[in-house]
Amino acid sequence: MYGLGRLSTSTIQKWYDGVNSMELIINLARFIIILGVLIFIHELGHFMVAKKVGIYVFRFSIGFGKKLIGWSKNGTEYCLSLIPFGGYVKMAGQSDLPVTEEDIKDMGDDVDPDMLVDVPENQKFYNKTVAQRLGVVIAGPAMNFLLGLVLFILVYVLGMHVPAYMKQSIIGDVMDKSPAQEAGLKTGDKILKINDSPIAEWKQITRITLFNIGQPVKMTVERGSETFEQQITPAYYNKDANPGIGIMPYLEAKVEGIQESSPAGAAGLQPGDIVTTVNSEPVSYMNIARQIKTSETSVIHLTINRNGQSQNITVNPNVIGYVKGIEFDGNTVVFANSELYPEINAGDNLIAILDKTTTSLDETTSLLTDNIGRGVSLTFERTIGSFFRPKKVTFSEEAYIDSGYRIGAYFTSSDTTVLEKYPLHQAIIKGTSRTFMSVYELFASLYYLAVGRISPRELAGPVGIYKITADFAKSGFVMLLSLVAFLSVNLSIINLLPIPVLDGGHVLFLSLEGIMRRPLNKKFVETCQKIGFALLMCLIGLTLYNDIVHRIFGK
Structure with a gap:
């Protein structure tokens, strides 16, 4: 998350533009801290419940690697380690596989010092009841989910400035040879419904089209005073574009400056004017330069908004x-x-x-x-x-x-934003709704990934998450907080998937043990864990491939 087409090396120019070494260091530090906090909170959940049910905990560490400082209390070592990336908790018997004295002798000098500690059998993980062990396992993901919920509520209490264009459903540009262009959609069209579901925000359009790649959707569209329905099939229509129907949100085209002795100046155009149409066709910041450049007439007619008043201006352009x-x-x-x-x-x-x-x-x-x-x-x-x-x-x-x-x-885009800020009681409702919407989006994404309606190339690894973190940080602290909330909720759900080596795999094994009323076969558990580990490594390999090929090289 290294050809130039016929050339030998591909581009990563976009990774350098405007990025100096200090910004890179800050972004990396921010990325590491965020992931570290998420992992730390996760392990803290396991630790607290383990202590609560009487499991002997050897160590609770903030960070990994060599211990820097530490102290012991009630048999547990609390320490701060060299690598400040999350943390870990080590419990007696946490592998669910009892170790005998013969096993320790066979290990010789490679034996883990913690194995030599005389821990009472009733304080070992595998000797606790199924319910107690389930509590310990689930506590990690539960803490991540709770953190995400609290942060989402906090985001709505503090208030988040959202670009105004994200709070509406007006099309700002239509990509060339896209499903939207083939269906005849135009700049200025407003999407009212998709599959009869009302649309109020741009992210709804993005979500629905992404989840319906290759599947026709019915759109209800408003154009001027007319309303019509159009069937469109979202697709991977261009290797350089995100999947979907090929539309961009509407950003107002605001005049930022006028060249001296220019046609625009002679016609009376002024900085601050917002151009709404070119030759009677709606335009946005995304396409106004293109519309002017490719005009079919040698005289250009503009409709502008100046101080809330609509005006018409005629410009005699220069040929270029x-x-x-x-x-x-x-x-x-x-x-x-x-x-x-x-x-x-x-x-x-x-x-x-x-x-x-x-x-x-x-x-x-x-x-x-x-x-x-x-x-x-x-x-x-x-x-x-x-x-x-x-x-x-x-x-x-x-x-x-x-x-x-x-x-x-x-021209520049209008920087109008909408402040989403609510009193506590409404923020709780909004934050809770956003939390469960994140859960829904994750499960929907996994489902559509499984049935082939989302390409595996959309999976992001460390580089993808780093880039997203850097982008959100540019939008301010509250936006970054919303990303942490989103990642925390996603981490909690992914960890509960029934895959051996993940917490969800342990939940599955413990549930089977509870139903069968006896421990599972040791070799069966080991085999499942090996398979789960292999699957996890394949998934990590895929995300790293996506990071390198699609996000670093842009292929």
Whole structure:
């Protein structure tokens, strides 16, 4: 969680843009602390119940590795260890497999010192009742679930600023050759229902479409004063895009600045204006530059919102050259049509056109405009290598220059947010609902993964979780808190899955023991644990593969 298409190395440019070494260190520290807290809380649950039911606990450690400091009380060693990553609790007889004196003799010098402690038989894990052992096993996941619940409630008490576009269901852009485009959906359309379920927030659209890959869904759509129904099948329509129907949420296109002596300035466009339509077609921040650039008329008609008042403005644009299928932010590629340009990735930097250096958008536009109607060679720069030893490589691509339009205005997305903050009694309801929704989403994801409606490549490992943590941290402390809550709830449920070596596997074995009224066969348990361990290693291997191939290399 290392080719350039026909080239030999693939990109990880996006992992470096704007990231300095200090930011990397901070993000890694934040990631380690979060996972450490989740593991520590989990082990604390096991520890507290074990002590409660009278199980002898050798050690409760915060962190792993060499002990730094510690003290003993009532036979238990409490210590702080070198590696501050979670913690562990070690109980007498916790393996469920009794160790005899002959076993200890056979181990010789490799014997665990804890095995030499004379622990009364009634204080060993495997000699406790089934109910007591179940309590110890379940306590870890229960603590994670409780932590998630409390944190979700706290999130709603503190208040979380959510982007306004996430609290509505208006389409801001439709991806090329996507299911949404094939179905005729457009920017400005509002999704009212999916399979007759009312839609109020963007995350509902994302969740439902992700859980229905390859399955037709019925959408009720509002366009202007009309309402219609459309059947759409979510899919993996593009290797560079997330699965779904290929739509983006609506972000207002706000004018950030006007170039001097530009068509936009001459027409009266001002910073702060919000452009709602281009030539009577609804636009958003996601597609306004493209709509202007590819206008079919040489005169562009804009509808703007200025201080709450709607106005119409007519602009006589400048003719410019552009490359169809590639979109830039400055000189950085933000989108490249993989069918037209399979070697170009988001994050690549354009550094030359026909061997003439370009360092700015204005220089690029000028060079492209001088070559309208011609094929040219574009030279790109890409950063490859490892996090700590990046290097830059260059490569060239042939492209045809089309003619388009520019009005000389710079746009930004509106930064409007909605504060989700509630009094305690409502926060408890909201937090509880969000907690159980997380459980539902996890089980739904596992089900759809099992039946093939979600690709295994969507599974994230350490790198994926690290990236998500870094992204959430940029949105503030409360957003990061909501991620910790989500991860904690997910950890609790995953640990309870009936897979040997996980807590859920122990719950299954103990339940069978309770039903049969006798301990399970030792070899049977060992075999199941080996199988469970192998399955777990395969899953970890898959997530690491996804991290490396899809998240580091973007394949």
